[in-house]
Amino acid sequence: MATATGVAPTIRADGLMKHFGTVKALAGVSFAAAPGTVLGLLGPNGAGKTTAVRILTTLLMPDGGHAEVAGYDVVRQPQAVRERIGLAGQQASVDEYLTGRDNLVMAGRLYHLSMKTARRRADELLERFELAEAASRLVKNYSGGMRRRLDLATSLVVSPPVLLLDEPTTGLDPRSRMGMWAVIRELVQDGTTLLLTTQYLEEADQLADHIAVIDLGRVVAQGSPDDLKRSVGGERIDVQVRDPGQLGMAAAAMARAVGHPPEVDRDVRRLTTAVDTGAAALTAVVREFDADHVVVEDIALRRPTLDEVFMKLTGHATGGVEEPPAPRRGRRPSA
Ligand SMILES: Nc1ncnc2c1ncn2[C@@H]1O[C@H](COP(=O)(O)OP(=O)(O)OP(=O)(O)O)[C@@H](O)[C@H]1O
Ligand SMILES: [Mg+2]
Numbered sequence: 001m002a003t004a005t006g007v008a009p010t011i012r013a014d015g016l017m018k019h020f021g022t023v024k025a026l027a028g029v030s031f032a033a034a035p036g037t038v039l040g041l042l043g044p045n046g047a048g049k050t051t052a053v054r055i056l057t058t059l060l061m062p063d064g065g066h067a068e069v070a071g072y073d074v075v076r077q078p079q080a081v082r083e084r085i086g087l088a089g090q091q092a093s094v095d096e097y098l099t100g101r102d103n104l105v106m107a108g109r110l111y112h113l114s115m116k117t118a119r120r121r122a123d124e125l126l127e128r129f130e131l132a133e134a135a136s137r138l139v140k141n142y143s144g145g146m147r148r149r150l151d152l153a154t155s156l157v158v159s160p161p162v163l164l165l166d167e168p169t170t171g172l173d174p175r176s177r178m179g180m181w182a183v184i185r186e187l188v189q190d191g192t193t194l195l196l197t198t199q200y201l202e203e204a205d206q207l208a209d210h211i212a213v214i215d216l217g218r219v220v221a222q223g224s225p226d227d228l229k230r231s232v233g234g235e236r237i238d239v240q241v242r243d244p245g246q247l248g249m250a251a252a253a254m255a256r257a258v259g260h261p262p263e264v265d266r267d268v269r270r271l272t273t274a275v276d277t278g279a280a281a282l283t284a285v286v287r288e289f290d291a292d293h294v295v296v297e298d299i300a301l302r303r304p305t306l307d308e309v310f311m312k313l314t315g316h317a318t319g320g321v322e323e324p325p326a327p328r329r330g331r332r333p334s335a
Contacts, residue, residue, distance in 0.1 A: 010035045010070055010162055010193040011056065017064035018051050018217075025051040027217035028065065033193055033210065038184070040208030041197040044314065048217040049197035050090050053166045056195065057087045070162050086160035090167050090197075092151040096140040100131050100150050103139060107157045118157075125153040130179065145176045152180070156187075163187065165196040169203060181206060201306035215314040225306060232304045232312050234274040237262075237282055240298040241269050250296075253288035257281065269297070 009032035018026040026048045033039035041049045054060035056067055058078035066073070072080040094103045101122050108118025126132045129149040139147060152168060168184070169177040184207055188194055198204055204211045205225045212222040221228055237258070241250050247264060254273055255261040258281050262273035275281035282301045289296060304312075 007034055008071070009033055009068075011039060011068075011195050013052065013056070013065065013067045015065035016052060016055060016062050016067060018048075018055065018060070018062055024217050026055075026062070026065075029212075029214065029217065029219055030065075031210075031212040031219060031222060033195055035193055036188065036191050037209040038188055038194045038196065038207050040204035040211040041195065041214055042199070042201065042204045042208075042211050042310070043197075043214035044199060046216075047214040049214060050166055051217075052214070053087070053089075053164050053195070053197060056081075057085060057164055058082055084160060084162050086155035086158070086163045088152045088155040088163075088165045088168060090170070092147045094139050094147060094150050094154060097138060099136050099138055100142070100146075101126060101135040103150060104153060104157060107154045111158045113158070121157055125156060128183065129153045145172045148172055149176070149180070152183070159190075159192075161192060163192050163194045165194065167197055167199065169198070169200070177203075201310055205306050213310065213313055220313045221309075228306065228309045229303045232309045234276065235278055235281075235301055235303050237273050237275055237285055238298070238300050238302060239271045239285070239296055241271070242295045242297045244269050246294050247271070249292055250289065250294045253292050253294055254285055257284035257288045275301075 011033040013032070014030050016026045016029045029048065029052060031039060031041070041052060043049050051060065055062045056069055056074060058074050058081050061075060068074065069081045070084040072084070074081050095106070098106065104122035104125055105115075105118045108121050109115070113121065123132075126135045129152065131146060131149060131153065134142065134146060139150065142150065148168070148171060152165065155163065155165075165184070169180050172180060181203070184194065184196070196207065208225065210222065210224060211228060212219050213228070214220070221231060223231065237254070239250065239254070239262075241247060244266065247266060247269060250271055251262055251264055254271055258273055258275050260273065262271040264271050278301060282299070286299065
């Protein structure tokens with residue numbers, strides 16, 4: 001599958017399948033990320049996101065389909081793939097009984113950096129992830145968010161050209177989440193190709209150039225955030241009137257302007273209507289309001305949010321469940 005620009009994609013999955021007993025974790029999933037872009041895999045709990053990431057990072061064999069990372073086949077050329085990727089898995093894989101700095105130095109040594117280079121890189125990353133103060137503390141005393149940041153830092157020790165982040169901001173507070181977004185944007189600016197999974201629509205909207213919405217092991221939609229919003233169709237006009245006594249008159253005016261009556265929420269004095277002529281419909285509504293002297297508190301033309309897109313595509317809302325801090329895990333493989 002070629003990307004929209006015709007450039008060979010850096011990450012590519014074609015018809016990936018994976019079963020666990022009777023569970024179809026992936027039922028033929030295809031997506032692609034162009035070089036230097038962010039691909040967001042968006043889906044609720046159990047959608048198959050981690051399974052896809054594990055296949056792309058050579059930790060799991062697919063039952064069917066094909067995947068390539070940086071031009072190498074994940075099944076036939078796993079070593080070449082591993083040399084080009086960084087992974088921050090869903091469960092932090094840092095060593096609890098080492099300090100933050102020692103975790104990073106050890107990761108550098110595993111990648112065959114000299115001791116001096118490994119130490120210098122560790123210090124740079126501690127600084128960048130705001131962990132310098134906590135660098136000498138044992139990771140078992142880190143908060144969940146600090147662990148998450150250290151885990152991401154560990155995946156960046158050797159600046160891999162392709163990075164896969166499995167729910168990089170789950171469990172982070174809003175400030176840490178924004179910090180993580182900033183780091184992710186910097187990486188992409190530096191040319192990294194990134195796949196990130198998320199249950200947060202807002203995150204995909206903020207970061208991803210291209211989104212594949214996954215549900216029950218299938219891609220149910222894909223495109224740019226704008227494409228997806230457009231695919232649900234229908235911009236909406238939202239109006240809030242100042243005087244609840246004018247709701248009826250405002251509803252009649254909107255109906256005249258757009259040809260059908262709006263939904264009315266009396267409690268918040270709000271009227272909403274779907275329109276297909278965008279700004280022209282908005283102008284018509286404003287004109288009718290003016291003629292009837294309807295006083296508005298707020299009026300806006302808006303596209304559906306990604307939340308609405310997700311609801312429409314999958315028939316249910318996203319999970320967004322916060323996790324407790326990850327338990328102690330063994331070291332990551334050499335990926
Ligand atoms: N090793 C395994 N053994 C059995 N079933 C598994 C295994 N790994 C995943 N599954 C099942 O495959 C499905 C997809 O799981 P996966 O972890 O890929 O979902 P996810 O999209 O990452 O979900 P979450 O948002 O909760 O992390 C789920 O039904 C899960 O229970
Ligand atoms: Mg997962």
